[in-house]
Amino acid sequence: MAIARHGSGPRATLGAVASQVHPVFMAPPLAASGFGAVLGGVVSPRLAFLHLGVAFAALYTAHVKDGLVDFHRRGEDDDHPLTRRGCHLTLAGSTTLFFAGLAALSVLVDPVAALLALPGWLVAVFHAPQLDTNPVGATLGYPAGIGFALLGGYYVQTRTLSAAVLAFAVVFVVVLAGIKVIDDATDYDYDRSVDKRTVAVVLGRDGARRLAAALMGAGMAAVLALSATGVVPRGSALATVPFVAVALVARRADAELATMLLVRASYLFFALLVAAVWVRPLSGVSSPDITVLGPYTYLATELLWGTVAVALVVRAGAVRAAVRTTLVLYPFAYVWDWYTLTVGVFAIPMRTGIDLLGIPVEEHLFMLIVPTMVVGVHETLCGLDD
Structure with a gap:
């Protein structure tokens, strides 16, 4: 029985086998493996x-x-392009090559390297028809494979895993999961007709878009936070700029166009991360030292974030909700704060030294600002959803 469905002979067979090499599909995981090697x-x-x-x-x-x-x-x-028999033969061939490579990794590196590579094949084999019929498997299979490719590429170079590579892997999975949610929405009508429960089918198109935006936003925020704290190279923050710009444009596009834009933005995002790790721009930039404010340091940070919190609740029209929530939580927060300070759980050196009711005045402000910020963010997000 022939391997190729269209044509016969060696040329048709080779063409059918080669047709299963899809650069757009394969580039991100292979790039993640290479990025792991660069990071290592x-x-x-x-x-x-x-x-x-x-x-x-x-x-x-x-x-x-x-x-x-x-x-x-x-x-x-x-x-x-392939017949049923052709599919089975090429599956056997690729699986044989995979496990031969796995054995080589186990010998040349160690068994952990092989274990980190194995999930890629498991996702490949079980994606259809097992994983792609539920929202979690359909969404996370491909991104998880990319995350493991990154970890494995790093591990074979270093024989260990660092906080930076773990952080990057999580970011990749989260951001790509957001893109995958939008991509699955392109088949919304068909998936509904065959009871294929993707995120778009479960949450609806609008709900899926909101979840996708939240996932991609969380990924970008994580990169900024990790860059600021030095967990990943500081220049990594620059990689978020073009992705966020494209994501804002893609917000108003249909699912198919949005997917095309976001996939290409993710390529640029990954490329800039590689450059950030390789060249390390901003490596000489240090965090501002605000302790020059002396005893007013803590108070100054509270003034900054307190202003942001108030602005959020005013913009969202949630001043009353913020006040009510703060008043309810304040007594519990006060007792908790007093107790932890009393037993020595933490100390606050950069403060004014002014105490009120047994705790620093800055802690009273902190207990007002945090719930206000939470209410402001929550109401702002609800407003965006509406």
Whole structure:
């Protein structure tokens, strides 16, 4: 039985097999593996290429398996280059290559390197028809594979995992999950008709868009926070600028166009992260030292964030809700704060030294600002949803 559905002979067979190499689908995981190697210092280029090869075999397996299920079993796709037998043969070949690479990683690095690569193949094999029928599996399968590709690419260079690579992996998964939610919305009508429970089907188009925006926003905020605290290179913050700009434009686009824009923005985001790790711009920039304010340091930070909190509740028309919430929480917060200070859980050196009711006056302000900020953010987000 032939391997290719269209044509016969070696040329048709080779073309059908090669058709399952999809650069757009494969580029992000392979780039993540390479990024992990760069983050790890590229100690061994040979191991970097080995890990790339293992990741490629898993991705090829994923694409063939999806085609087998979507065309030959479900009848979702209009066409497929491989026959059913061709799908099974290429799956066997790619799986053999994957596990050969896994064995090589285990010998040349250690078994942990192999274990970090294995989830890529598991996602590939079980994505269809198991994982893609529920919102969690349909959304997180591909992003999780990219996250593990990053961890594995780093591990084969360093034989350890750092806080930075773990943070980047989480960011990648969260941001790509947001893009995947929007991408799945392009098949909303069909997925509903076959009871395929993607996030868009479960939450509706608008709900899916809100969740996607929250995920991508959380990812960008995490990069900024991690850059500011030095967990990841400070220049990583620059990578968020073009992605956020594109995401704002994509807000008003339909699901298909938004997906195209966001996928390309994610490529740029990852490329700039690689550059930030490689070149390390802003590495000489240190955080501002506001302790020059002496005993007024804590008070100054409260003035800043208190102003933001008040602005949020005023803008959202939630002043009354903020006052009520603050008054209810204040007694509990006061007792908790007094007790923790009394037993020595923490100390506040950069303060005025003025106490009120047994605790620093700055702590009274803190207990007013935090619930106000929470109410302001909550009401602002609700306003955006509306």
